[in-house]
Amino acid sequence: MENKSAFKDRVKIAVQDDYLQKSVQNAQERFRTQREMAMNDLGNFQEWRNRAQEIRAHVIENLDSYLEQLSENVEKNGGYVYFAATKEEAVEYVTQLAKKKQAKSVIKSKSMVSEEIHLNQALEKLDVEVVESDLGEYIIQLAKETPSHIIAPAIHKNRKQIAELFSRVAGETLSDDTKTLTAFARRQLREKFLKADIGISGCNFAIAESGSVVLVTNEGNGRLTTTLPKTHVAIMGMERLVPTWEDLDVLLSLLPRSATGQRITSYVTAITGPRKHEDGDGPEEFHLVIVDNGRSSILGTRYQQVLNCIRCGACLNVCPVYRHIGGHAYGGVYSGPIGAVLTPLLEGIEKWKELPYASSLCGACTDVCPVKIPLHDYLIFLRQDVVDAKLTPFSERMAFKGFGFAAERKAIYDFSVAMAHKVLKPFSNESHIEKGPGPLSDWTDVKDFPLPPKDSFRSWWKEEKGGDKIGK
Numbered sequence: 001m002e003n004k005s006a007f008k009d010r011v012k013i014a015v016q017d018d019y020l021q022k023s024v025q026n027a028q029e030r031f032r033t034q035r036e037m038a039m040n041d042l043g044n045f046q047e048w049r050n051r052a053q054e055i056r057a058h059v060i061e062n063l064d065s066y067l068e069q070l071s072e073n074v075e076k077n078g079g080y081v082y083f084a085a086t087k088e089e090a091v092e093y094v095t096q097l098a099k100k101k102q103a104k105s106v107i108k109s110k111s112m113v114s115e116e117i118h119l120n121q122a123l124e125k126l127d128v129e130v131v132e133s134d135l136g137e138y139i140i141q142l143a144k145e146t147p148s149h150i151i152a153p154a155i156h157k158n159r160k161q162i163a164e165l166f167s168r169v170a171g172e173t174l175s176d177d178t179k180t181l182t183a184f185a186r187r188q189l190r191e192k193f194l195k196a197d198i199g200i201s202g203c204n205f206a207i208a209e210s211g212s213v214v215l216v217t218n219e220g221n222g223r224l225t226t227t228l229p230k231t232h233v234a235i236m237g238m239e240r241l242v243p244t245w246e247d248l249d250v251l252l253s254l255l256p257r258s259a260t261g262q263r264i265t266s267y268v269t270a271i272t273g274p275r276k277h278e279d280g281d282g283p284e285e286f287h288l289v290i291v292d293n294g295r296s297s298i299l300g301t302r303y304q305q306v307l308n309c310i311r312c313g314a315c316l317n318v319c320p321v322y323r324h325i326g327g328h329a330y331g332g333v334y335s336g337p338i339g340a341v342l343t344p345l346l347e348g349i350e351k352w353k354e355l356p357y358a359s360s361l362c363g364a365c366t367d368v369c370p371v372k373i374p375l376h377d378y379l380i381f382l383r384q385d386v387v388d389a390k391l392t393p394f395s396e397r398m399a400f401k402g403f404g405f406a407a408e409r410k411a412i413y414d415f416s417v418a419m420a421h422k423v424l425k426p427f428s429n430e431s432h433i434e435k436g437p438g439p440l441s442d443w444t445d446v447k448d449f450p451l452p453p454k455d456s457f458r459s460w461w462k463e464e465k466g467g468d469k470i471g472k
Contacts (some may be wrong), residue, residue, distance in 0.1 A: 002138070007331060007354045008442075013447065014325040020156050024326050027155050031317040034261020035368070039182075041263065042253070052254050053372040055247045056308035059239070063299070066241050067290065073211025077273025079286035084237075087117035087293045094200070094233055095122050097287065099232055102126055103197035109217065109225040110134040111202030112311060113235045113291055115333045116346075119200070131192040133221035135185055139165060148327030148335060150313040150390040156326055161411060182303045183383060199229035199283065203236035204311075205251060206288075209244045213288065214271040216255060216265045223269050232283035234271070238290050240305040254370040258312035294346040303378055306341050308371040312314065315365035315375055321358050330355060337365035341378045353391045356382035395439050414459075420452040 010345035014020060039045045059066055071081045084090035098106070106128055108114065120130045120141075132141045136154040140147060142165040147153030154162070166184050174180055201222055203213040213234045215222040226232045242248050256262040275282030298307055314374055316322050316336030327335035332343035332352065340359055344352040356379045359365075365375040386392060406412045427433050427444075428451040436444035455463070 005360075007329070010329040010331060011325050014329040017156075017326070019373045020326045021324060023156055023158065024250070024323050027149075027152060027345060028317050028323055031259075031261055032303065035257060035314065036261075036426060038261045038263055040369055042122065042257070048254055049370055049372055051250050052310075053308065055250060056310070056371045057305070058264060058298070059241050059243065060304060060307045063239065063241070066243060067238060069208040070206050070211055070241060073208070074273065074288050075211075076362055077211050077286075078276075079211070079288055081288045081290065084289055084291045086291070087291065090117050090235065090289050090291045090293070091122045093287075093289055093393070094119060094214070094235075095126060096121060097231070097233065098126060098128055099199060101197055103231075105131070105192065105196045106193075106198045106200055107192050107196035107225050107229065108132050108137075108199070109201040109215065109222040110137050110149060110153075111200065111235055112333060113237050114200065115233075117291065119235070126196065131189070133184070133193065133219075133225050134217070135219060135221075138189065142166070142169065146328065146333065148336075149316055150228075150311050150334065150336070152313070156328075158256065161364075174361070177450040178255060193224045193228050194309045196225075197217050198231045198233060199225040199227075200233045200235065201226050203234050203240055203288075204255070205240055205242050205248055206236055207243075207245060207248060207270075207438070208241055210272055212270050214248065214252075214270040215271070216252070217269070218260075218262075219267045220267050221271040223267060226269065226271055226283065227281050230283055231285045231287070232271070232274070233287045233289060235289045235291060238292050238295050239309075255310055255336050258310075258314040258368070258370040265345045276304040299343050302381060303341070303345055305373050306338075306373055306378060308373055309338055309342070310371060311338075312370060314370060318364040318368050320360055320362065320364070325358070330358060337375045338373075341375055344382055349385050349389060350391060353386045353389075356380075356386060362373060399439070418454075421454045424451060 042048055049071045064211070074081050084093060086199065106123055108130060109122075110132075113206070114120065123130050128377055132138045134153070136152060138156040139162055145158070146170045149155045159176040159178070162181055163174050166181055167174045169188065170184060174184060201213075201215055204216045205214045206212070207214065213236065216224070217223075226234075244252060252268065254262070258263045271286070274284055274286040275365060285288070295307060298304060314340050316327075319336050322336045330336070330339050330343070332347070332355070333340055336344050337359060340355040344355055348356060359376065359379045360377050362380060363376045366373070390397070424433055424436070427436055431451055432448035433440070433444055433451055436439065436449055440449065
């Protein structure tokens, strides 16, 4: 109940934030338009989706063998591999490494898994300075917030707010023009790159056949993060694999198109182990941390396809619920439709029972998913799980039981329909209920609810058409 109340409170705050809604709506429209243009360039988009779905499904069905192949090849290349069953194990490995290296500073490129395991906080407890090098992540780090979008973490911030954050760091008032802000961030981050002891990155895809990790960025920060520090740690969810470079080509053709509408991102960085003798630069050590943290419990269930996700954010960019409440209202690391599915599966339906209801079930998320995850079906399944586990409010369970009882008895049903109009009419403005009583207020606080008709359809038909044989 506490989490539900917190969820409702977060939603109430979000729907009253006009800037948030305007910003998210503008971004959604821009991403959606660009995505359509980029997809049209492919010419046969559905064939690409089918191929991508096949690759991802094959990987997930053979995950153990591909993880073994990846691990062997990383170690052949001179890297270290650590399998973390839990987020605590992943954090422990990285923090122990930081202690061993006597690290004072860490530079990071964007990594949702590191957000998932709360790595920054653990390193900061060791007095290690952690700096996010992705511009959006850097902004929300200064604001002490979490990402509100998978690919655009600071989507909810305007230039004025960013200028205030940067001015605080600069110790002087900065202009809010784009050139000034980006130049300031560039100067700040360049210094952090040069002095960092450890570079930590995520992993968009890991290539099993070569033991490589691939990063996709638009700012080049991934290359600096993984090249300048002496030690590079890549953190990946255990499902972020592709078997071959040929398979990567398919997924890289869809990822940026689905995310931002780009044909390809500015930088695609492939890293295969630490620096070799003949290399001019690169880290002396390379560590790959492969995180389970609940993912293996999804294998073999009806939700397995959620592991196909390539974190493009396309489902967020078309979701009408996300458009109105933004990312922070969801409460978890992953927001939007994919977050509403993934978070309860990773962290437990009891803790996150309200998230499957943060959807209109319009199906737009499923339509745009480049790997064809049936997201809206999963949201319905999760609602079934919530009901089966008796996690819905007592009043709701009684209401549905009462409806079921009445629906099976014609006389009681007709009487109930007639009474519904009379009981609710005092709360209406003739056509809509604006301030409903009891549990109905959860709906009417944010939307109008149609006043039940005075007569049932059967009564209307009988009176208007003279028929009396419906349902007999």
